[in-house]
Amino acid sequence: MNKLVCIDAGHGGYDSGAVGNGIKEKDVVLKVVKRIGRLLGDRGISIMYTRISDIYVGLKERCQIANSLNADLFVSVHINSAASEQASGTETLCYNKNRLAEFIQKHLLSKLKLKDRGIKERKDLAVLNGTLMTAVLCELAFLSNKAEAEFIKTEKFIDLAAEAIVCGICEYFGMEETHKNKNTEDLEMKKNIDVIINGEKGCTGGYFADGKNLFTADFIRQLGFRVTYNPETKEVSFKGKVCADSVK
Ligand SMILES: [Zn+2]
CATH class of the missing domain: 3.40.630.40 (Zn-dependent exopeptidases)
Known part of the structure; x- marks a missing residue:
C-alpha cells in the first residue's frame, strides 16, 4: 500500500x-x-x-x-x-x-x-x-x-x-x-528526515528512516556523493562531487 x-x-x-x-x-x-x-x-x-x-x-x-x-x-x-x-x-x-x-x-x-x-x-x-x-x-x-x-x-x-x-x-x-x-507527525510512519547536501539543508521522505537499505541513498551514491547517516541527529549527509560520467 x-x-x-x-x-x-x-x-x-x-x-x-x-x-x-x-x-x-x-x-x-x-x-x-x-x-x-x-x-x-x-x-x-x-x-x-x-x-x-x-x-x-x-x-x-x-x-x-x-x-x-x-x-x-x-x-x-x-x-x-x-x-x-x-x-x-x-x-x-x-x-x-x-x-x-x-x-x-x-x-x-x-x-x-x-x-x-x-x-x-x-x-x-x-x-x-x-x-x-x-x-x-x-x-x-x-x-x-x-x-x-x-x-x-x-x-x-x-x-x-x-x-x-x-x-x-x-x-x-x-x-x-x-x-x-497534525495527525501524521506522531506516527511511526513519519518519514521525513532532514538532509544535508554539501552544506545545504533540505528535506526528503521515504527511505532514510534507518539510514540503511536506502534506494535514494543508492542513487545519490551513484551520483558520486558519499552518504553518511547520523543516528543521533537523524541527519543524512551527502558529501562529494558529482562524477561527470554518472550524470551523462
Ligand atoms: Zn522546462
Whole structure:
C-alpha cells in the first residue's frame, strides 16, 4: 500500500531551462519539487527525486530512476516560456490523458488561478514516453509573461504550486486532503528526515528512516556523493562531487 512518487525538477546544472524576467526555470522548479517532497512525506507517501541540487540529469536517466524503483507515479515540474509576452497560464502534459493529469491541472487552476491552457497529450517528450508509470509534466506558468514572472518569484507561488500538485496526487491515490501534518507527525510512519547536501539543508521522505537499505541513498551514491547517516541527529549527509560520467 505504500506509494512511491518520483518527482522530477526539470533541467538543472548547465541546462537552466527557460530564463527571463530575472528567473531561471531550473531554480524555481527545484524549490517547488522540494516543497512537494516535504508535503508528500507528511502524508506518508514515499518520494524519490531525480535531482535535489543544481545538477544536470539526463532525460533518459530521469526515466531510469523512476523505472528502476518501480515508482507509482512520475511528476515532472517545469516553468513555461514563449516568444510572445502575452502567452500565459497553466498546462499539464501527459503521454495519454490520465486521471493524474486531470486532478493536478484542476488543483493548479484552483490554487494558482491562472489561465487554463488545458491538458495536452505529448508523445515526443522523453520523460513522458520513457517512464513506465503514470506520468505528467506540469508547466506551471510563463516566466516570459511579466505578471506571471512577478508571481513566480514569490514564496506564495512555490507554496501554492506544491500544494496543488500534492492535492492532485492525493486525489489520485484516493487519499483525503485533510491528512495533514497534525495527525501524521506522531506516527511511526513519519518519514521525513532532514538532509544535508554539501552544506545545504533540505528535506526528503521515504527511505532514510534507518539510514540503511536506502534506494535514494543508492542513487545519490551513484551520483558520486558519499552518504553518511547520523543516528543521533537523524541527519543524512551527502558529501562529494558529482562524477561527470554518472550524470551523462
Ligand atoms: Zn522546462
